[in-house]
Amino acid sequence: MYFLNVLFDRPRIFVLLLVFIFLSGIFSLNTVSRQENPELAERWASIQTIYPGASPLRMETQVLEPLEAKLREIYELGEIISFAQQGFSTTVMEIKDEVSPGPSIEQVWSQVQDKLDQSSFLLPPGIKPQLLKSSGPPTTLLYALSWNGAGDVPLILLSRVAEDLRQTLAFIGGSDRSFVFGGADEEVLVEIDNSKLSALGLSFQEISQVLSSLDSNKPIGQISQGGQELLIKSKENLTSLDQVFNLPIKVMNEFEIIRLGDIATISKSPRDPPEELTLYNGKPAVLIEIRGAFNQRVDLYVDSISSAVETFKSELPAEISIDKVYDESYYFKEKFNNLYSSIIFATLIVIAISYFLLGFKPALIVGSVIPLTIFLVLLGCKLLGLPLHQTSMTGIIIALGLLIDNAIIVVEDYKYRRRLGHDSKEAAFKSVHHLWIPLAAATATTALAFFPIAVGSGPSSEFVGGMAKTVILSITSSLFLAIFVVPILLYYMENIKFFDKEKYSGTGYSNEKLAKRYKELLTWSYAVPRRAIMIALALPLVGFLMFPFLKADFFPELDRNMFKVFIELPQNSNVRTTEKRVKQIRESIAQSEVAEDDFWFIGRRLPRILYNVIGGDSGLGSNNLAQGVYFATTYKEMMASLPALARRLNAENPDLKIIVDKFSSGPPVDAAVELSIDGPDMAILKILGKKLELILRQAPDVFLTKSELSLSSKSLEFNFDESALMLNSVPGEYFSNELAIASQGLEIGTMLDGNKELPIKIRGMSDNFIESTQFLSMPSKDGFDYPSSYGAFEVTNQANFISRDAGKRQNAVQAWIWPGLLPSDTENFIAEKIEKFKAELPPGYLLKVGGEAEARGKSQSNIFSSAILFFVLIIIALVGALNSFKQAGLILSVAIWCTGLAFMGLTIGQANFGFIGLVGAIGLIGLSINDSIVVLSHIKESNANSPINKEDLVDVVMRSTRHVITTSATTIGGFLPLLLSSVFFQPLAWAMAGGIIGSAIIALFYIPACYAISKKL
Structure with missing residues (x-):
């Protein structure tokens, strides 16, 4: 206790210590990074491969199997799920949870990219897989550029303005990524009249070769002369539509030049139909997304972006408007204001309870410990690089009731020593000497209980890890203050005459009648110790009995006034058709008056608008999809309206798949309920998937099911007459290339338009393509011929989806339930039927559980796997502090009983048992044994001086009761803001606050009774 002696003897050092804590806390508060949500490691990514014209089976054999074989060489990759569709494939990967965030994650993605490069020789020529990461910072700001002028929306103009704005914002410090959505894909489109092309005796491939040769945008070389080097290049010959129009394509009759404009319509326009569209409040718009980097103050970053946007906006004409669609800092500020208010509210409650139960001087000391602890926590956050976000701030709120426990215990013990006749300095030293081991043990057990959450693996632990870290920082800081600051404050307050006044020297609330009855209860209970044990265990047993009736969830709701609407049209729908249905659905939603603003992504899924939104990195193959985000007036009104809105939209649009739901919290989950069947035969998988769908549809809460292998799409197939091709010496590949250019086109060069390079694409007339193919010119012995001589088109409707998991084919069946359920x-409803279905599966087929159930089980197993080590450390800490295996076992039994108390707390609060509830139960285990350790240490101290009897045992417990009740009341008071205002952390607060009541009873009844039995009192 040398340092404590120094602080007693040299008050200036004590003052400097307090000043250091204060200044370091203020400095850390102003410099530590702030963001709304914690950073999740970049564990998800996808590989997209385009193979035009390839069937799903061809994609599987030629692309997916070689890719997966290379990817499986990377040990750190967990899930590898692939999807093959007509012309493209997607492989979704997730890194194993045990891979720690940071450089290790980046090394894995580097290995993935290396494997992609190595696999290039295994794939068909020209096929280049692209790696797309699905993680990183979420959207910080989203702006919409709209047209307010007369006439049609000039999408090209808006797109170029949006790109200029994106580049401006991307170079602002702190920007991570920036994107433009809904912009025009400009191109110079050359639509060739097939009949005129045939009349010239040319094919599409021949004219494409001619036009490619005329694009002079190529370097020639360089010369060195006279000490100089000069670049030789051809002059740009394509800078306007007129130049493209006048390109010569054929010479006839030696002097007549046929130009491109003679046989084609040439235009500069957006690609139509487009790949994607975006709407803001129902109007066409171009959206600019800005993602700020982690580990910065998001509020300051948004201010700098907003300032740049205002400057940019001032230079635009009145017809172009820029609106802020989404601002993360709005929710950040709202959440932090609530958290700040909660901290102040909880602090006042804790001080008020301390004043009521302990008196003015202890309450004043407690009131000083709270800000000092918070300052030390902020310093710890700064040193650890831990940002302030909703979970780390919540950890501080949780700790508000805990951090004063040590101070209260020291104050009460100090008062007890003073009543025994010790002077103030001696009383302080004796209190510290007696308490530092049990307090350190109690702090260590609480910290170790939260350690599995702080260092756990996987996205769930990463999300709530900040909360556990700030709790650990809080209780360790409070231990330091209780040992080295509180005794000094008590000593100096004794020497200040101001506190000698009667109104300031009270010891807190007391009631002799109540104390007498309480003492009689203790005497009656300890007379037969089993009585005390039954009293203490009544509430935990009730909790264990109620556990089967608790409803299970994954993560609690996200209390944000945003909801999403997802629609899916039939497979062959293009973006324009999807847009039409979106506008109809918007009108229907507007009638409910539940939302104020909205924006839509048509032809793609949502980008990373929130930290757990994935899958929107590319719009490939999503022309029939659309997803909208709505902003409601309030969260409560939104939650009350969503179920009725979802039912109405589904009833009005039976031909569509419509999912209306709130945004969720926690790691990403695609569907609420998901089951997948692995097996070799596609036909059998499809049949089994239909049976599984029928089972899921029987559940009353399910309104939509989807079996992956039930997807099909229409396509045009050309049935070749191989004999005719052979007789006329026409290669089949040549004919296929003609059809490809005529239908989807071919880029043959570029045109410089201002500062933008536009692709020049040739294709056939888009209208009535099937009929116009009869005029495609084909080489033949007689000059040229027509396609009808070599075959005919057929319309087919075939399955266009293959899914693979870990190298095996699978059929995933998903089910969605109504909002709020x-x-x-x-x-539970389908459990028995699923078991029966599983038993009837053919040999070689396996049923696996996915969806929220899989994510919930995976997250909980990660917590338990890391908890075992820290449980052993808790045992070591208890044995070291108590110097007894028997007493350590007694304290550990308290932890077991307090698990039942957590279940009771969840039952009282009608909260669900999910990952957050589990975190609360684990936290309660460490928290609940604190009072038991202190009560046991008081009993041991009394017994060490002279053997005690049951009357002495009652006196010791009476002495301990005030601080046990006070610490329990202040802890519950610290949880009140979370119980009243937090949707996300309510399960944790109920589990811990409800359990605290029972833990106090256990400390006062169970511990003394068990001690009496063990010592045969």
């Missing part, structure tokens, strides 16, 4: 209810 829990997937666990559906899981």
